[in-house]
Amino acid sequence: MDxxxxxxxxxxxxxSVYGLxxxxxxxxxxxxGMINFAHGDVFMLSxxxxxxxxxxxxSLVGGLAIAVALIxxxxxxxALTALWSWAIERxxxxxxxGSFRLAPLIxxxxxxxxxxxxxQLVQGPRNKSLPPxxxxxxxxxxxDGNITLAxxxxxxxxxxxxxxxxxxFVVQKTPLGRAQRACEQDRKMAALLGIDVDRTISLTFxxxxxxxxxxxxxxxxxxxxxxxxxxxxxxxxxxxxAVLGGIGSLPGAxxxxxxxxxxxxxxxxxxxxxxxxxxxxxxxAITLIFMPSGLxxxxxxxxx
Amino acid sequence: xxxxxxxxxxxxxxxxxxxxxxxxxxxxLALFTLGLSFxxxxxxxxxDLTQGLVxxxxxxxxxxxxxxxxxxxLGWLVFGGTITQAxxxxxxxxxxxxxxxxxYKDWFRWAGLAVLIAYPFxxxxxxxxxxxxxxxxNFGIQILIYVMLGWGLNxxxxxxxxxxxxxxAFYAVGAxxxxxxxxxxxxxxxxxxPLAGIFAAFWGVLLGFPVLRLxxxxxxxxxxxxxxxxxxxLINWVELTNGAAGISGIPRxxxxxxxxxxxxxxxxxxxxxxxxxxxxxxxxxxxxxxxAFLTNWVTIRMRRLxxxxxxxxxxxxxIACRSLGIDTVTxxxxxxxxxxxFGGFAGAFxxxxxxxxxxxxxxxxxxxxxxxxxxxxxxxxxxxxxIAAVVxxxxxxxxxxLTWLKSVFGPQFDPTQYRMLLxxxxxxxxxxxxxxxxxxxxxPSIVLNEKRTIGGDLVKEGHG
Numbered sequence: 001m002d003x004x005x006x007x008x009x010x011x012x013x014x015x016s017v018y019g020l021x022x023x024x025x026x027x028x029x030x031x032x033g034m035i036n037f038a039h040g041d042v043f044m045l046s047x048x049x050x051x052x053x054x055x056x057x058x059s060l061v062g063g064l065a066i067a068v069a070l071i072x073x074x075x076x077x078x079a080l081t082a083l084w085s086w087a088i089e090r091x092x093x094x095x096x097x098g099s100f101r102l103a104p105l106i107x108x109x110x111x112x113x114x115x116x117x118x119x120q121l122v123q124g125p126r127n128k129s130l131p132p133x134x135x136x137x138x139x140x141x142x143x144d145g146n147i148t149l150a151x152x153x154x155x156x157x158x159x160x161x162x163x164x165x166x167x168x169f170v171v172q173k174t175p176l177g178r179a180q181r182a183c184e185q186d187r188k189m190a191a192l193l194g195i196d197v198d199r200t201i202s203l204t205f206x207x208x209x210x211x212x213x214x215x216x217x218x219x220x221x222x223x224x225x226x227x228x229x230x231x232x233x234x235x236x237x238x239x240x241x242a243v244l245g246g247i248g249s250l251p252g253a254x255x256x257x258x259x260x261x262x263x264x265x266x267x268x269x270x271x272x273x274x275x276x277x278x279x280x281x282x283x284x285a286i287t288l289i290f291m292p293s294g295l296x297x298x299x300x301x302x303x304x
Numbered sequence: 305x306x307x308x309x310x311x312x313x314x315x316x317x318x319x320x321x322x323x324x325x326x327x328x329x330x331x332x333l334a335l336f337t338l339g340l341s342f343x344x345x346x347x348x349x350x351x352d353l354t355q356g357l358v359x360x361x362x363x364x365x366x367x368x369x370x371x372x373x374x375x376x377x378l379g380w381l382v383f384g385g386t387i388t389q390a391x392x393x394x395x396x397x398x399x400x401x402x403x404x405x406x407x408y409k410d411w412f413r414w415a416g417l418a419v420l421i422a423y424p425f426x427x428x429x430x431x432x433x434x435x436x437x438x439x440x441x442n443f444g445i446q447i448l449i450y451v452m453l454g455w456g457l458n459x460x461x462x463x464x465x466x467x468x469x470x471x472x473a474f475y476a477v478g479a480x481x482x483x484x485x486x487x488x489x490x491x492x493x494x495x496x497x498p499l500a501g502i503f504a505a506f507w508g509v510l511l512g513f514p515v516l517r518l519x520x521x522x523x524x525x526x527x528x529x530x531x532x533x534x535x536x537x538l539i540n541w542v543e544l545t546n547g548a549a550g551i552s553g554i555p556r557x558x559x560x561x562x563x564x565x566x567x568x569x570x571x572x573x574x575x576x577x578x579x580x581x582x583x584x585x586x587x588x589x590x591x592x593x594x595x596a597f598l599t600n601w602v603t604i605r606m607r608r609l610x611x612x613x614x615x616x617x618x619x620x621x622x623i624a625c626r627s628l629g630i631d632t633v634t635x636x637x638x639x640x641x642x643x644x645x646f647g648g649f650a651g652a653f654x655x656x657x658x659x660x661x662x663x664x665x666x667x668x669x670x671x672x673x674x675x676x677x678x679x680x681x682x683x684x685x686x687x688x689x690x691i692a693a694v695v696x697x698x699x700x701x702x703x704x705x706l707t708w709l710k711s712v713f714g715p716q717f718d719p720t721q722y723r724m725l726l727x728x729x730x731x732x733x734x735x736x737x738x739x740x741x742x743x744x745x746x747x748p749s750i751v752l753n754e755k756r757t758i759g760g761d762l763v764k765e766g767h768g
Contacts, residue, residue: 033521035525045344048349049343049344052347052349052359055347055358056347056359080340083340084340087336092735095736100740101520102679103679103735103740104735106675106676107731107736109672109675109731110728110730110731110732111728112672112728113669113725113727113728114725114728114729116724117724117725117727121721121722122348123344124348128349128357129357131356232668236529236532274540275540278533278540281529281532281536282529284526285514285526285529285530288518288522288525288526289515292522
């Protein structure tokens with residue numbers, strides 16, 4: 001029982017990170033129908049940005065409370081990653097809007113290759129590891145064993161919940177969110193009604209990247225090690241989460257992320273750690289084949 | 305770039321920009337670049353002796369990048385109109401001067417073929433026996449493998465309009481079946497080659513079957529997932545594949561039973577030649593050339609068969625296709641099988657060429673590179689795919705040769721590090737400039753009255 005609960009907590013932690021990345025995929029897909037292949041690498045870039053900012057802060061102002069330092073890191077990482085994502089959208093995707101379907105996909109793959117190699121070039125190919133940032137946790141006795149609820153796991157789950165609530169508010173209640181939902185339904189009509197579609201799409205990329213940066217900071221806190229190639233697999237898993245939840249649906253992305261995290265952790269815990277990625281990819285394939293609209297997505301009706 | 309009034313220059317209607325506006329705009333871009341380069345460029349993380357991370361500031365690099373951004377933008381704003389006009393004029397002049405040449409298209413085709421066949425000899429003639437090794441192996445054979453893979457994927461993506469992001473899986477199946485059959489059962493390359501094609505085609509059907517109902521991006525993602533699953537199985541199924549360590553000692557292909565070595569019954573001894581490693585390279589070059597041309601020839605012939613026409617019809621309109629009684633299941637599966645088979649052939653060649661394979665060679669990036677070659681070349685255009693492969697693979701290989709740059713940037717400068725970086729940038733730039741690919745015209749397979757070429761934008765990209 002205690003083993004099960006421990007894995008449940010671990011799974012939820014991992015799932016939160018996937019869910020945050022998945023939102024970036026699902027929003028961009030919802031609004032321009034494009035798989036943003038570079039999103040996983042934007043996440044990887046955000047981990048590097050967070051890492052450098054963290055080192056910078058701790059070297060400039062030593063002895064700063066860890067909570068303050070992490071909040072500063074979070075703010076900077078979100079802002080700078082958003083800037084990158086804005087630039088990527090502006091350079092690689094906006095000129096291809098309305099072009100044929102494969103062009104933005106290839107452009108995104110090119111961007112992904114660029115980002116991986118850019119980070120490898122400017123930061124070196126080796127793994128970057130930090131000493132543990134937030135140690136310790138609550139030990140809760142359950143039955144005849146203990147489960148550990150690490151502080152960083154609490155941090156991850158709470159941060160995810162708070163930011164998702166804030167994000168949900170933006171999408172549901174603000175003019176920007178309304179514009180986004182309008183563009184998602186019908187871009188041309190939204191433009192006719194005075195919505196600046198290009199700006200809305202840019203802001204969608206910015207928001208997705210900011211959430212990916214949150215995931216990046218949490219990833220740094222949890223694992224403390226990153227390399228330039230760490231974007232692809234989390235990116236694919238987050239995309240799987242978005243598909244599983246129903247692409248285009250925000251709560252779906254979060255639920256999908258949590259599910260993927262849980263499945264991955266339980267698979268590793270009870271079956272075989274070697275095949276955990278195979279499990280994630282198989283879920284992706286099975287979902288798409290048998291349930292293409294996912295858990296919460298709208299079925300895709302084809303008009304002839 | 306940041307100023308919406310000044311961006312998106314269109315030819316003809318460009319207004320001259322005042323110098324103060326230009327300065328402000330360029331300054332804004334410089335500030336933006338500063339934001340992008342901080343902190344990822346400004347600080348390099350380094351492991352110190354205690355294994356802790358320390359930061360090395362590199363502000364001079366950031367300053368250089370920001371200055372380049374500033375002056376490039378300024379130069380573009382001030383002289384951009386003139387540059388655009390000059391470029392358009394030059395392009396038109398080149399186009400006009402090429403017009404009479406177009407008449408000799410067939411002649412060019414034969415000349416190109418002659419150059420290809422003579423390529424290894426030319427390499428030896430120009431660079432000598434030891435220098436030619438590199439030019440034949442890294443350039444000739446490497447590019448031709450990608451040309452063949454591009455042509456194979458072109459059947460699936462360009463003709464049938466099925467977007468496949470896991471093509472490298474079939475390449476892997478071909479390579480691993482060759483490696484396993486030859487090392488475990490002692491089959492020779494010439495038996496493994498067709499078997500590899502058959503296995504790959506079988507896997508093409510097997511993986512194609514569940515994805516028949518999927519369309520568009522979903523198909524792309526599922527094929528990507530299948531490609532990754534196959535790679536992960538190759539890594540983890542250690543008993544069969546030796547895992548990440550790979551399989552070594554794959555026998556090299558022989559020339560009708562004559563091995564390319566210095567022994568008495570080798571190729572050189574049999575023909576009374578002096579032994580040199582060039583013989584094997586020559587042989588491999590002509591082998592992959594023949595395989596690539598086989599792919600091309602089969603594709604061209606297939607387009608005239610009912611099944612090939614069904615592929616193209618499927619790409620143009622699946623619903624119309626079904627209404628006319630075309631069996632879309634068979635059509636799609638044959639396209640998958642056909643494309644996979646050539647991927648398998650290429651994989652068999654790859655395994656036999658290096659004598660060693662590991663799952664490292666079959667990562668997703670390979671699929672992405674092959675797909676980008678197909679799209680950059682212009683989907684469905686055979687010549688375009690070949691040109692794209694030469695440009696993208698040859699171009700990045702050529703970077704290895706730019707050692708003279710060391711004298712400009714100092715001895716630490718290594719141009720090969722920039723290979724994939726530039727590859728990614730080139731992919732984006734080519735898509736932005738020519739979203740329909742390099743070769744923008746097509747020759748339809750079926751015509752009503754006279755044979756003529758049409759614009760590539762008239763060809764559909766398919767739904768699948």
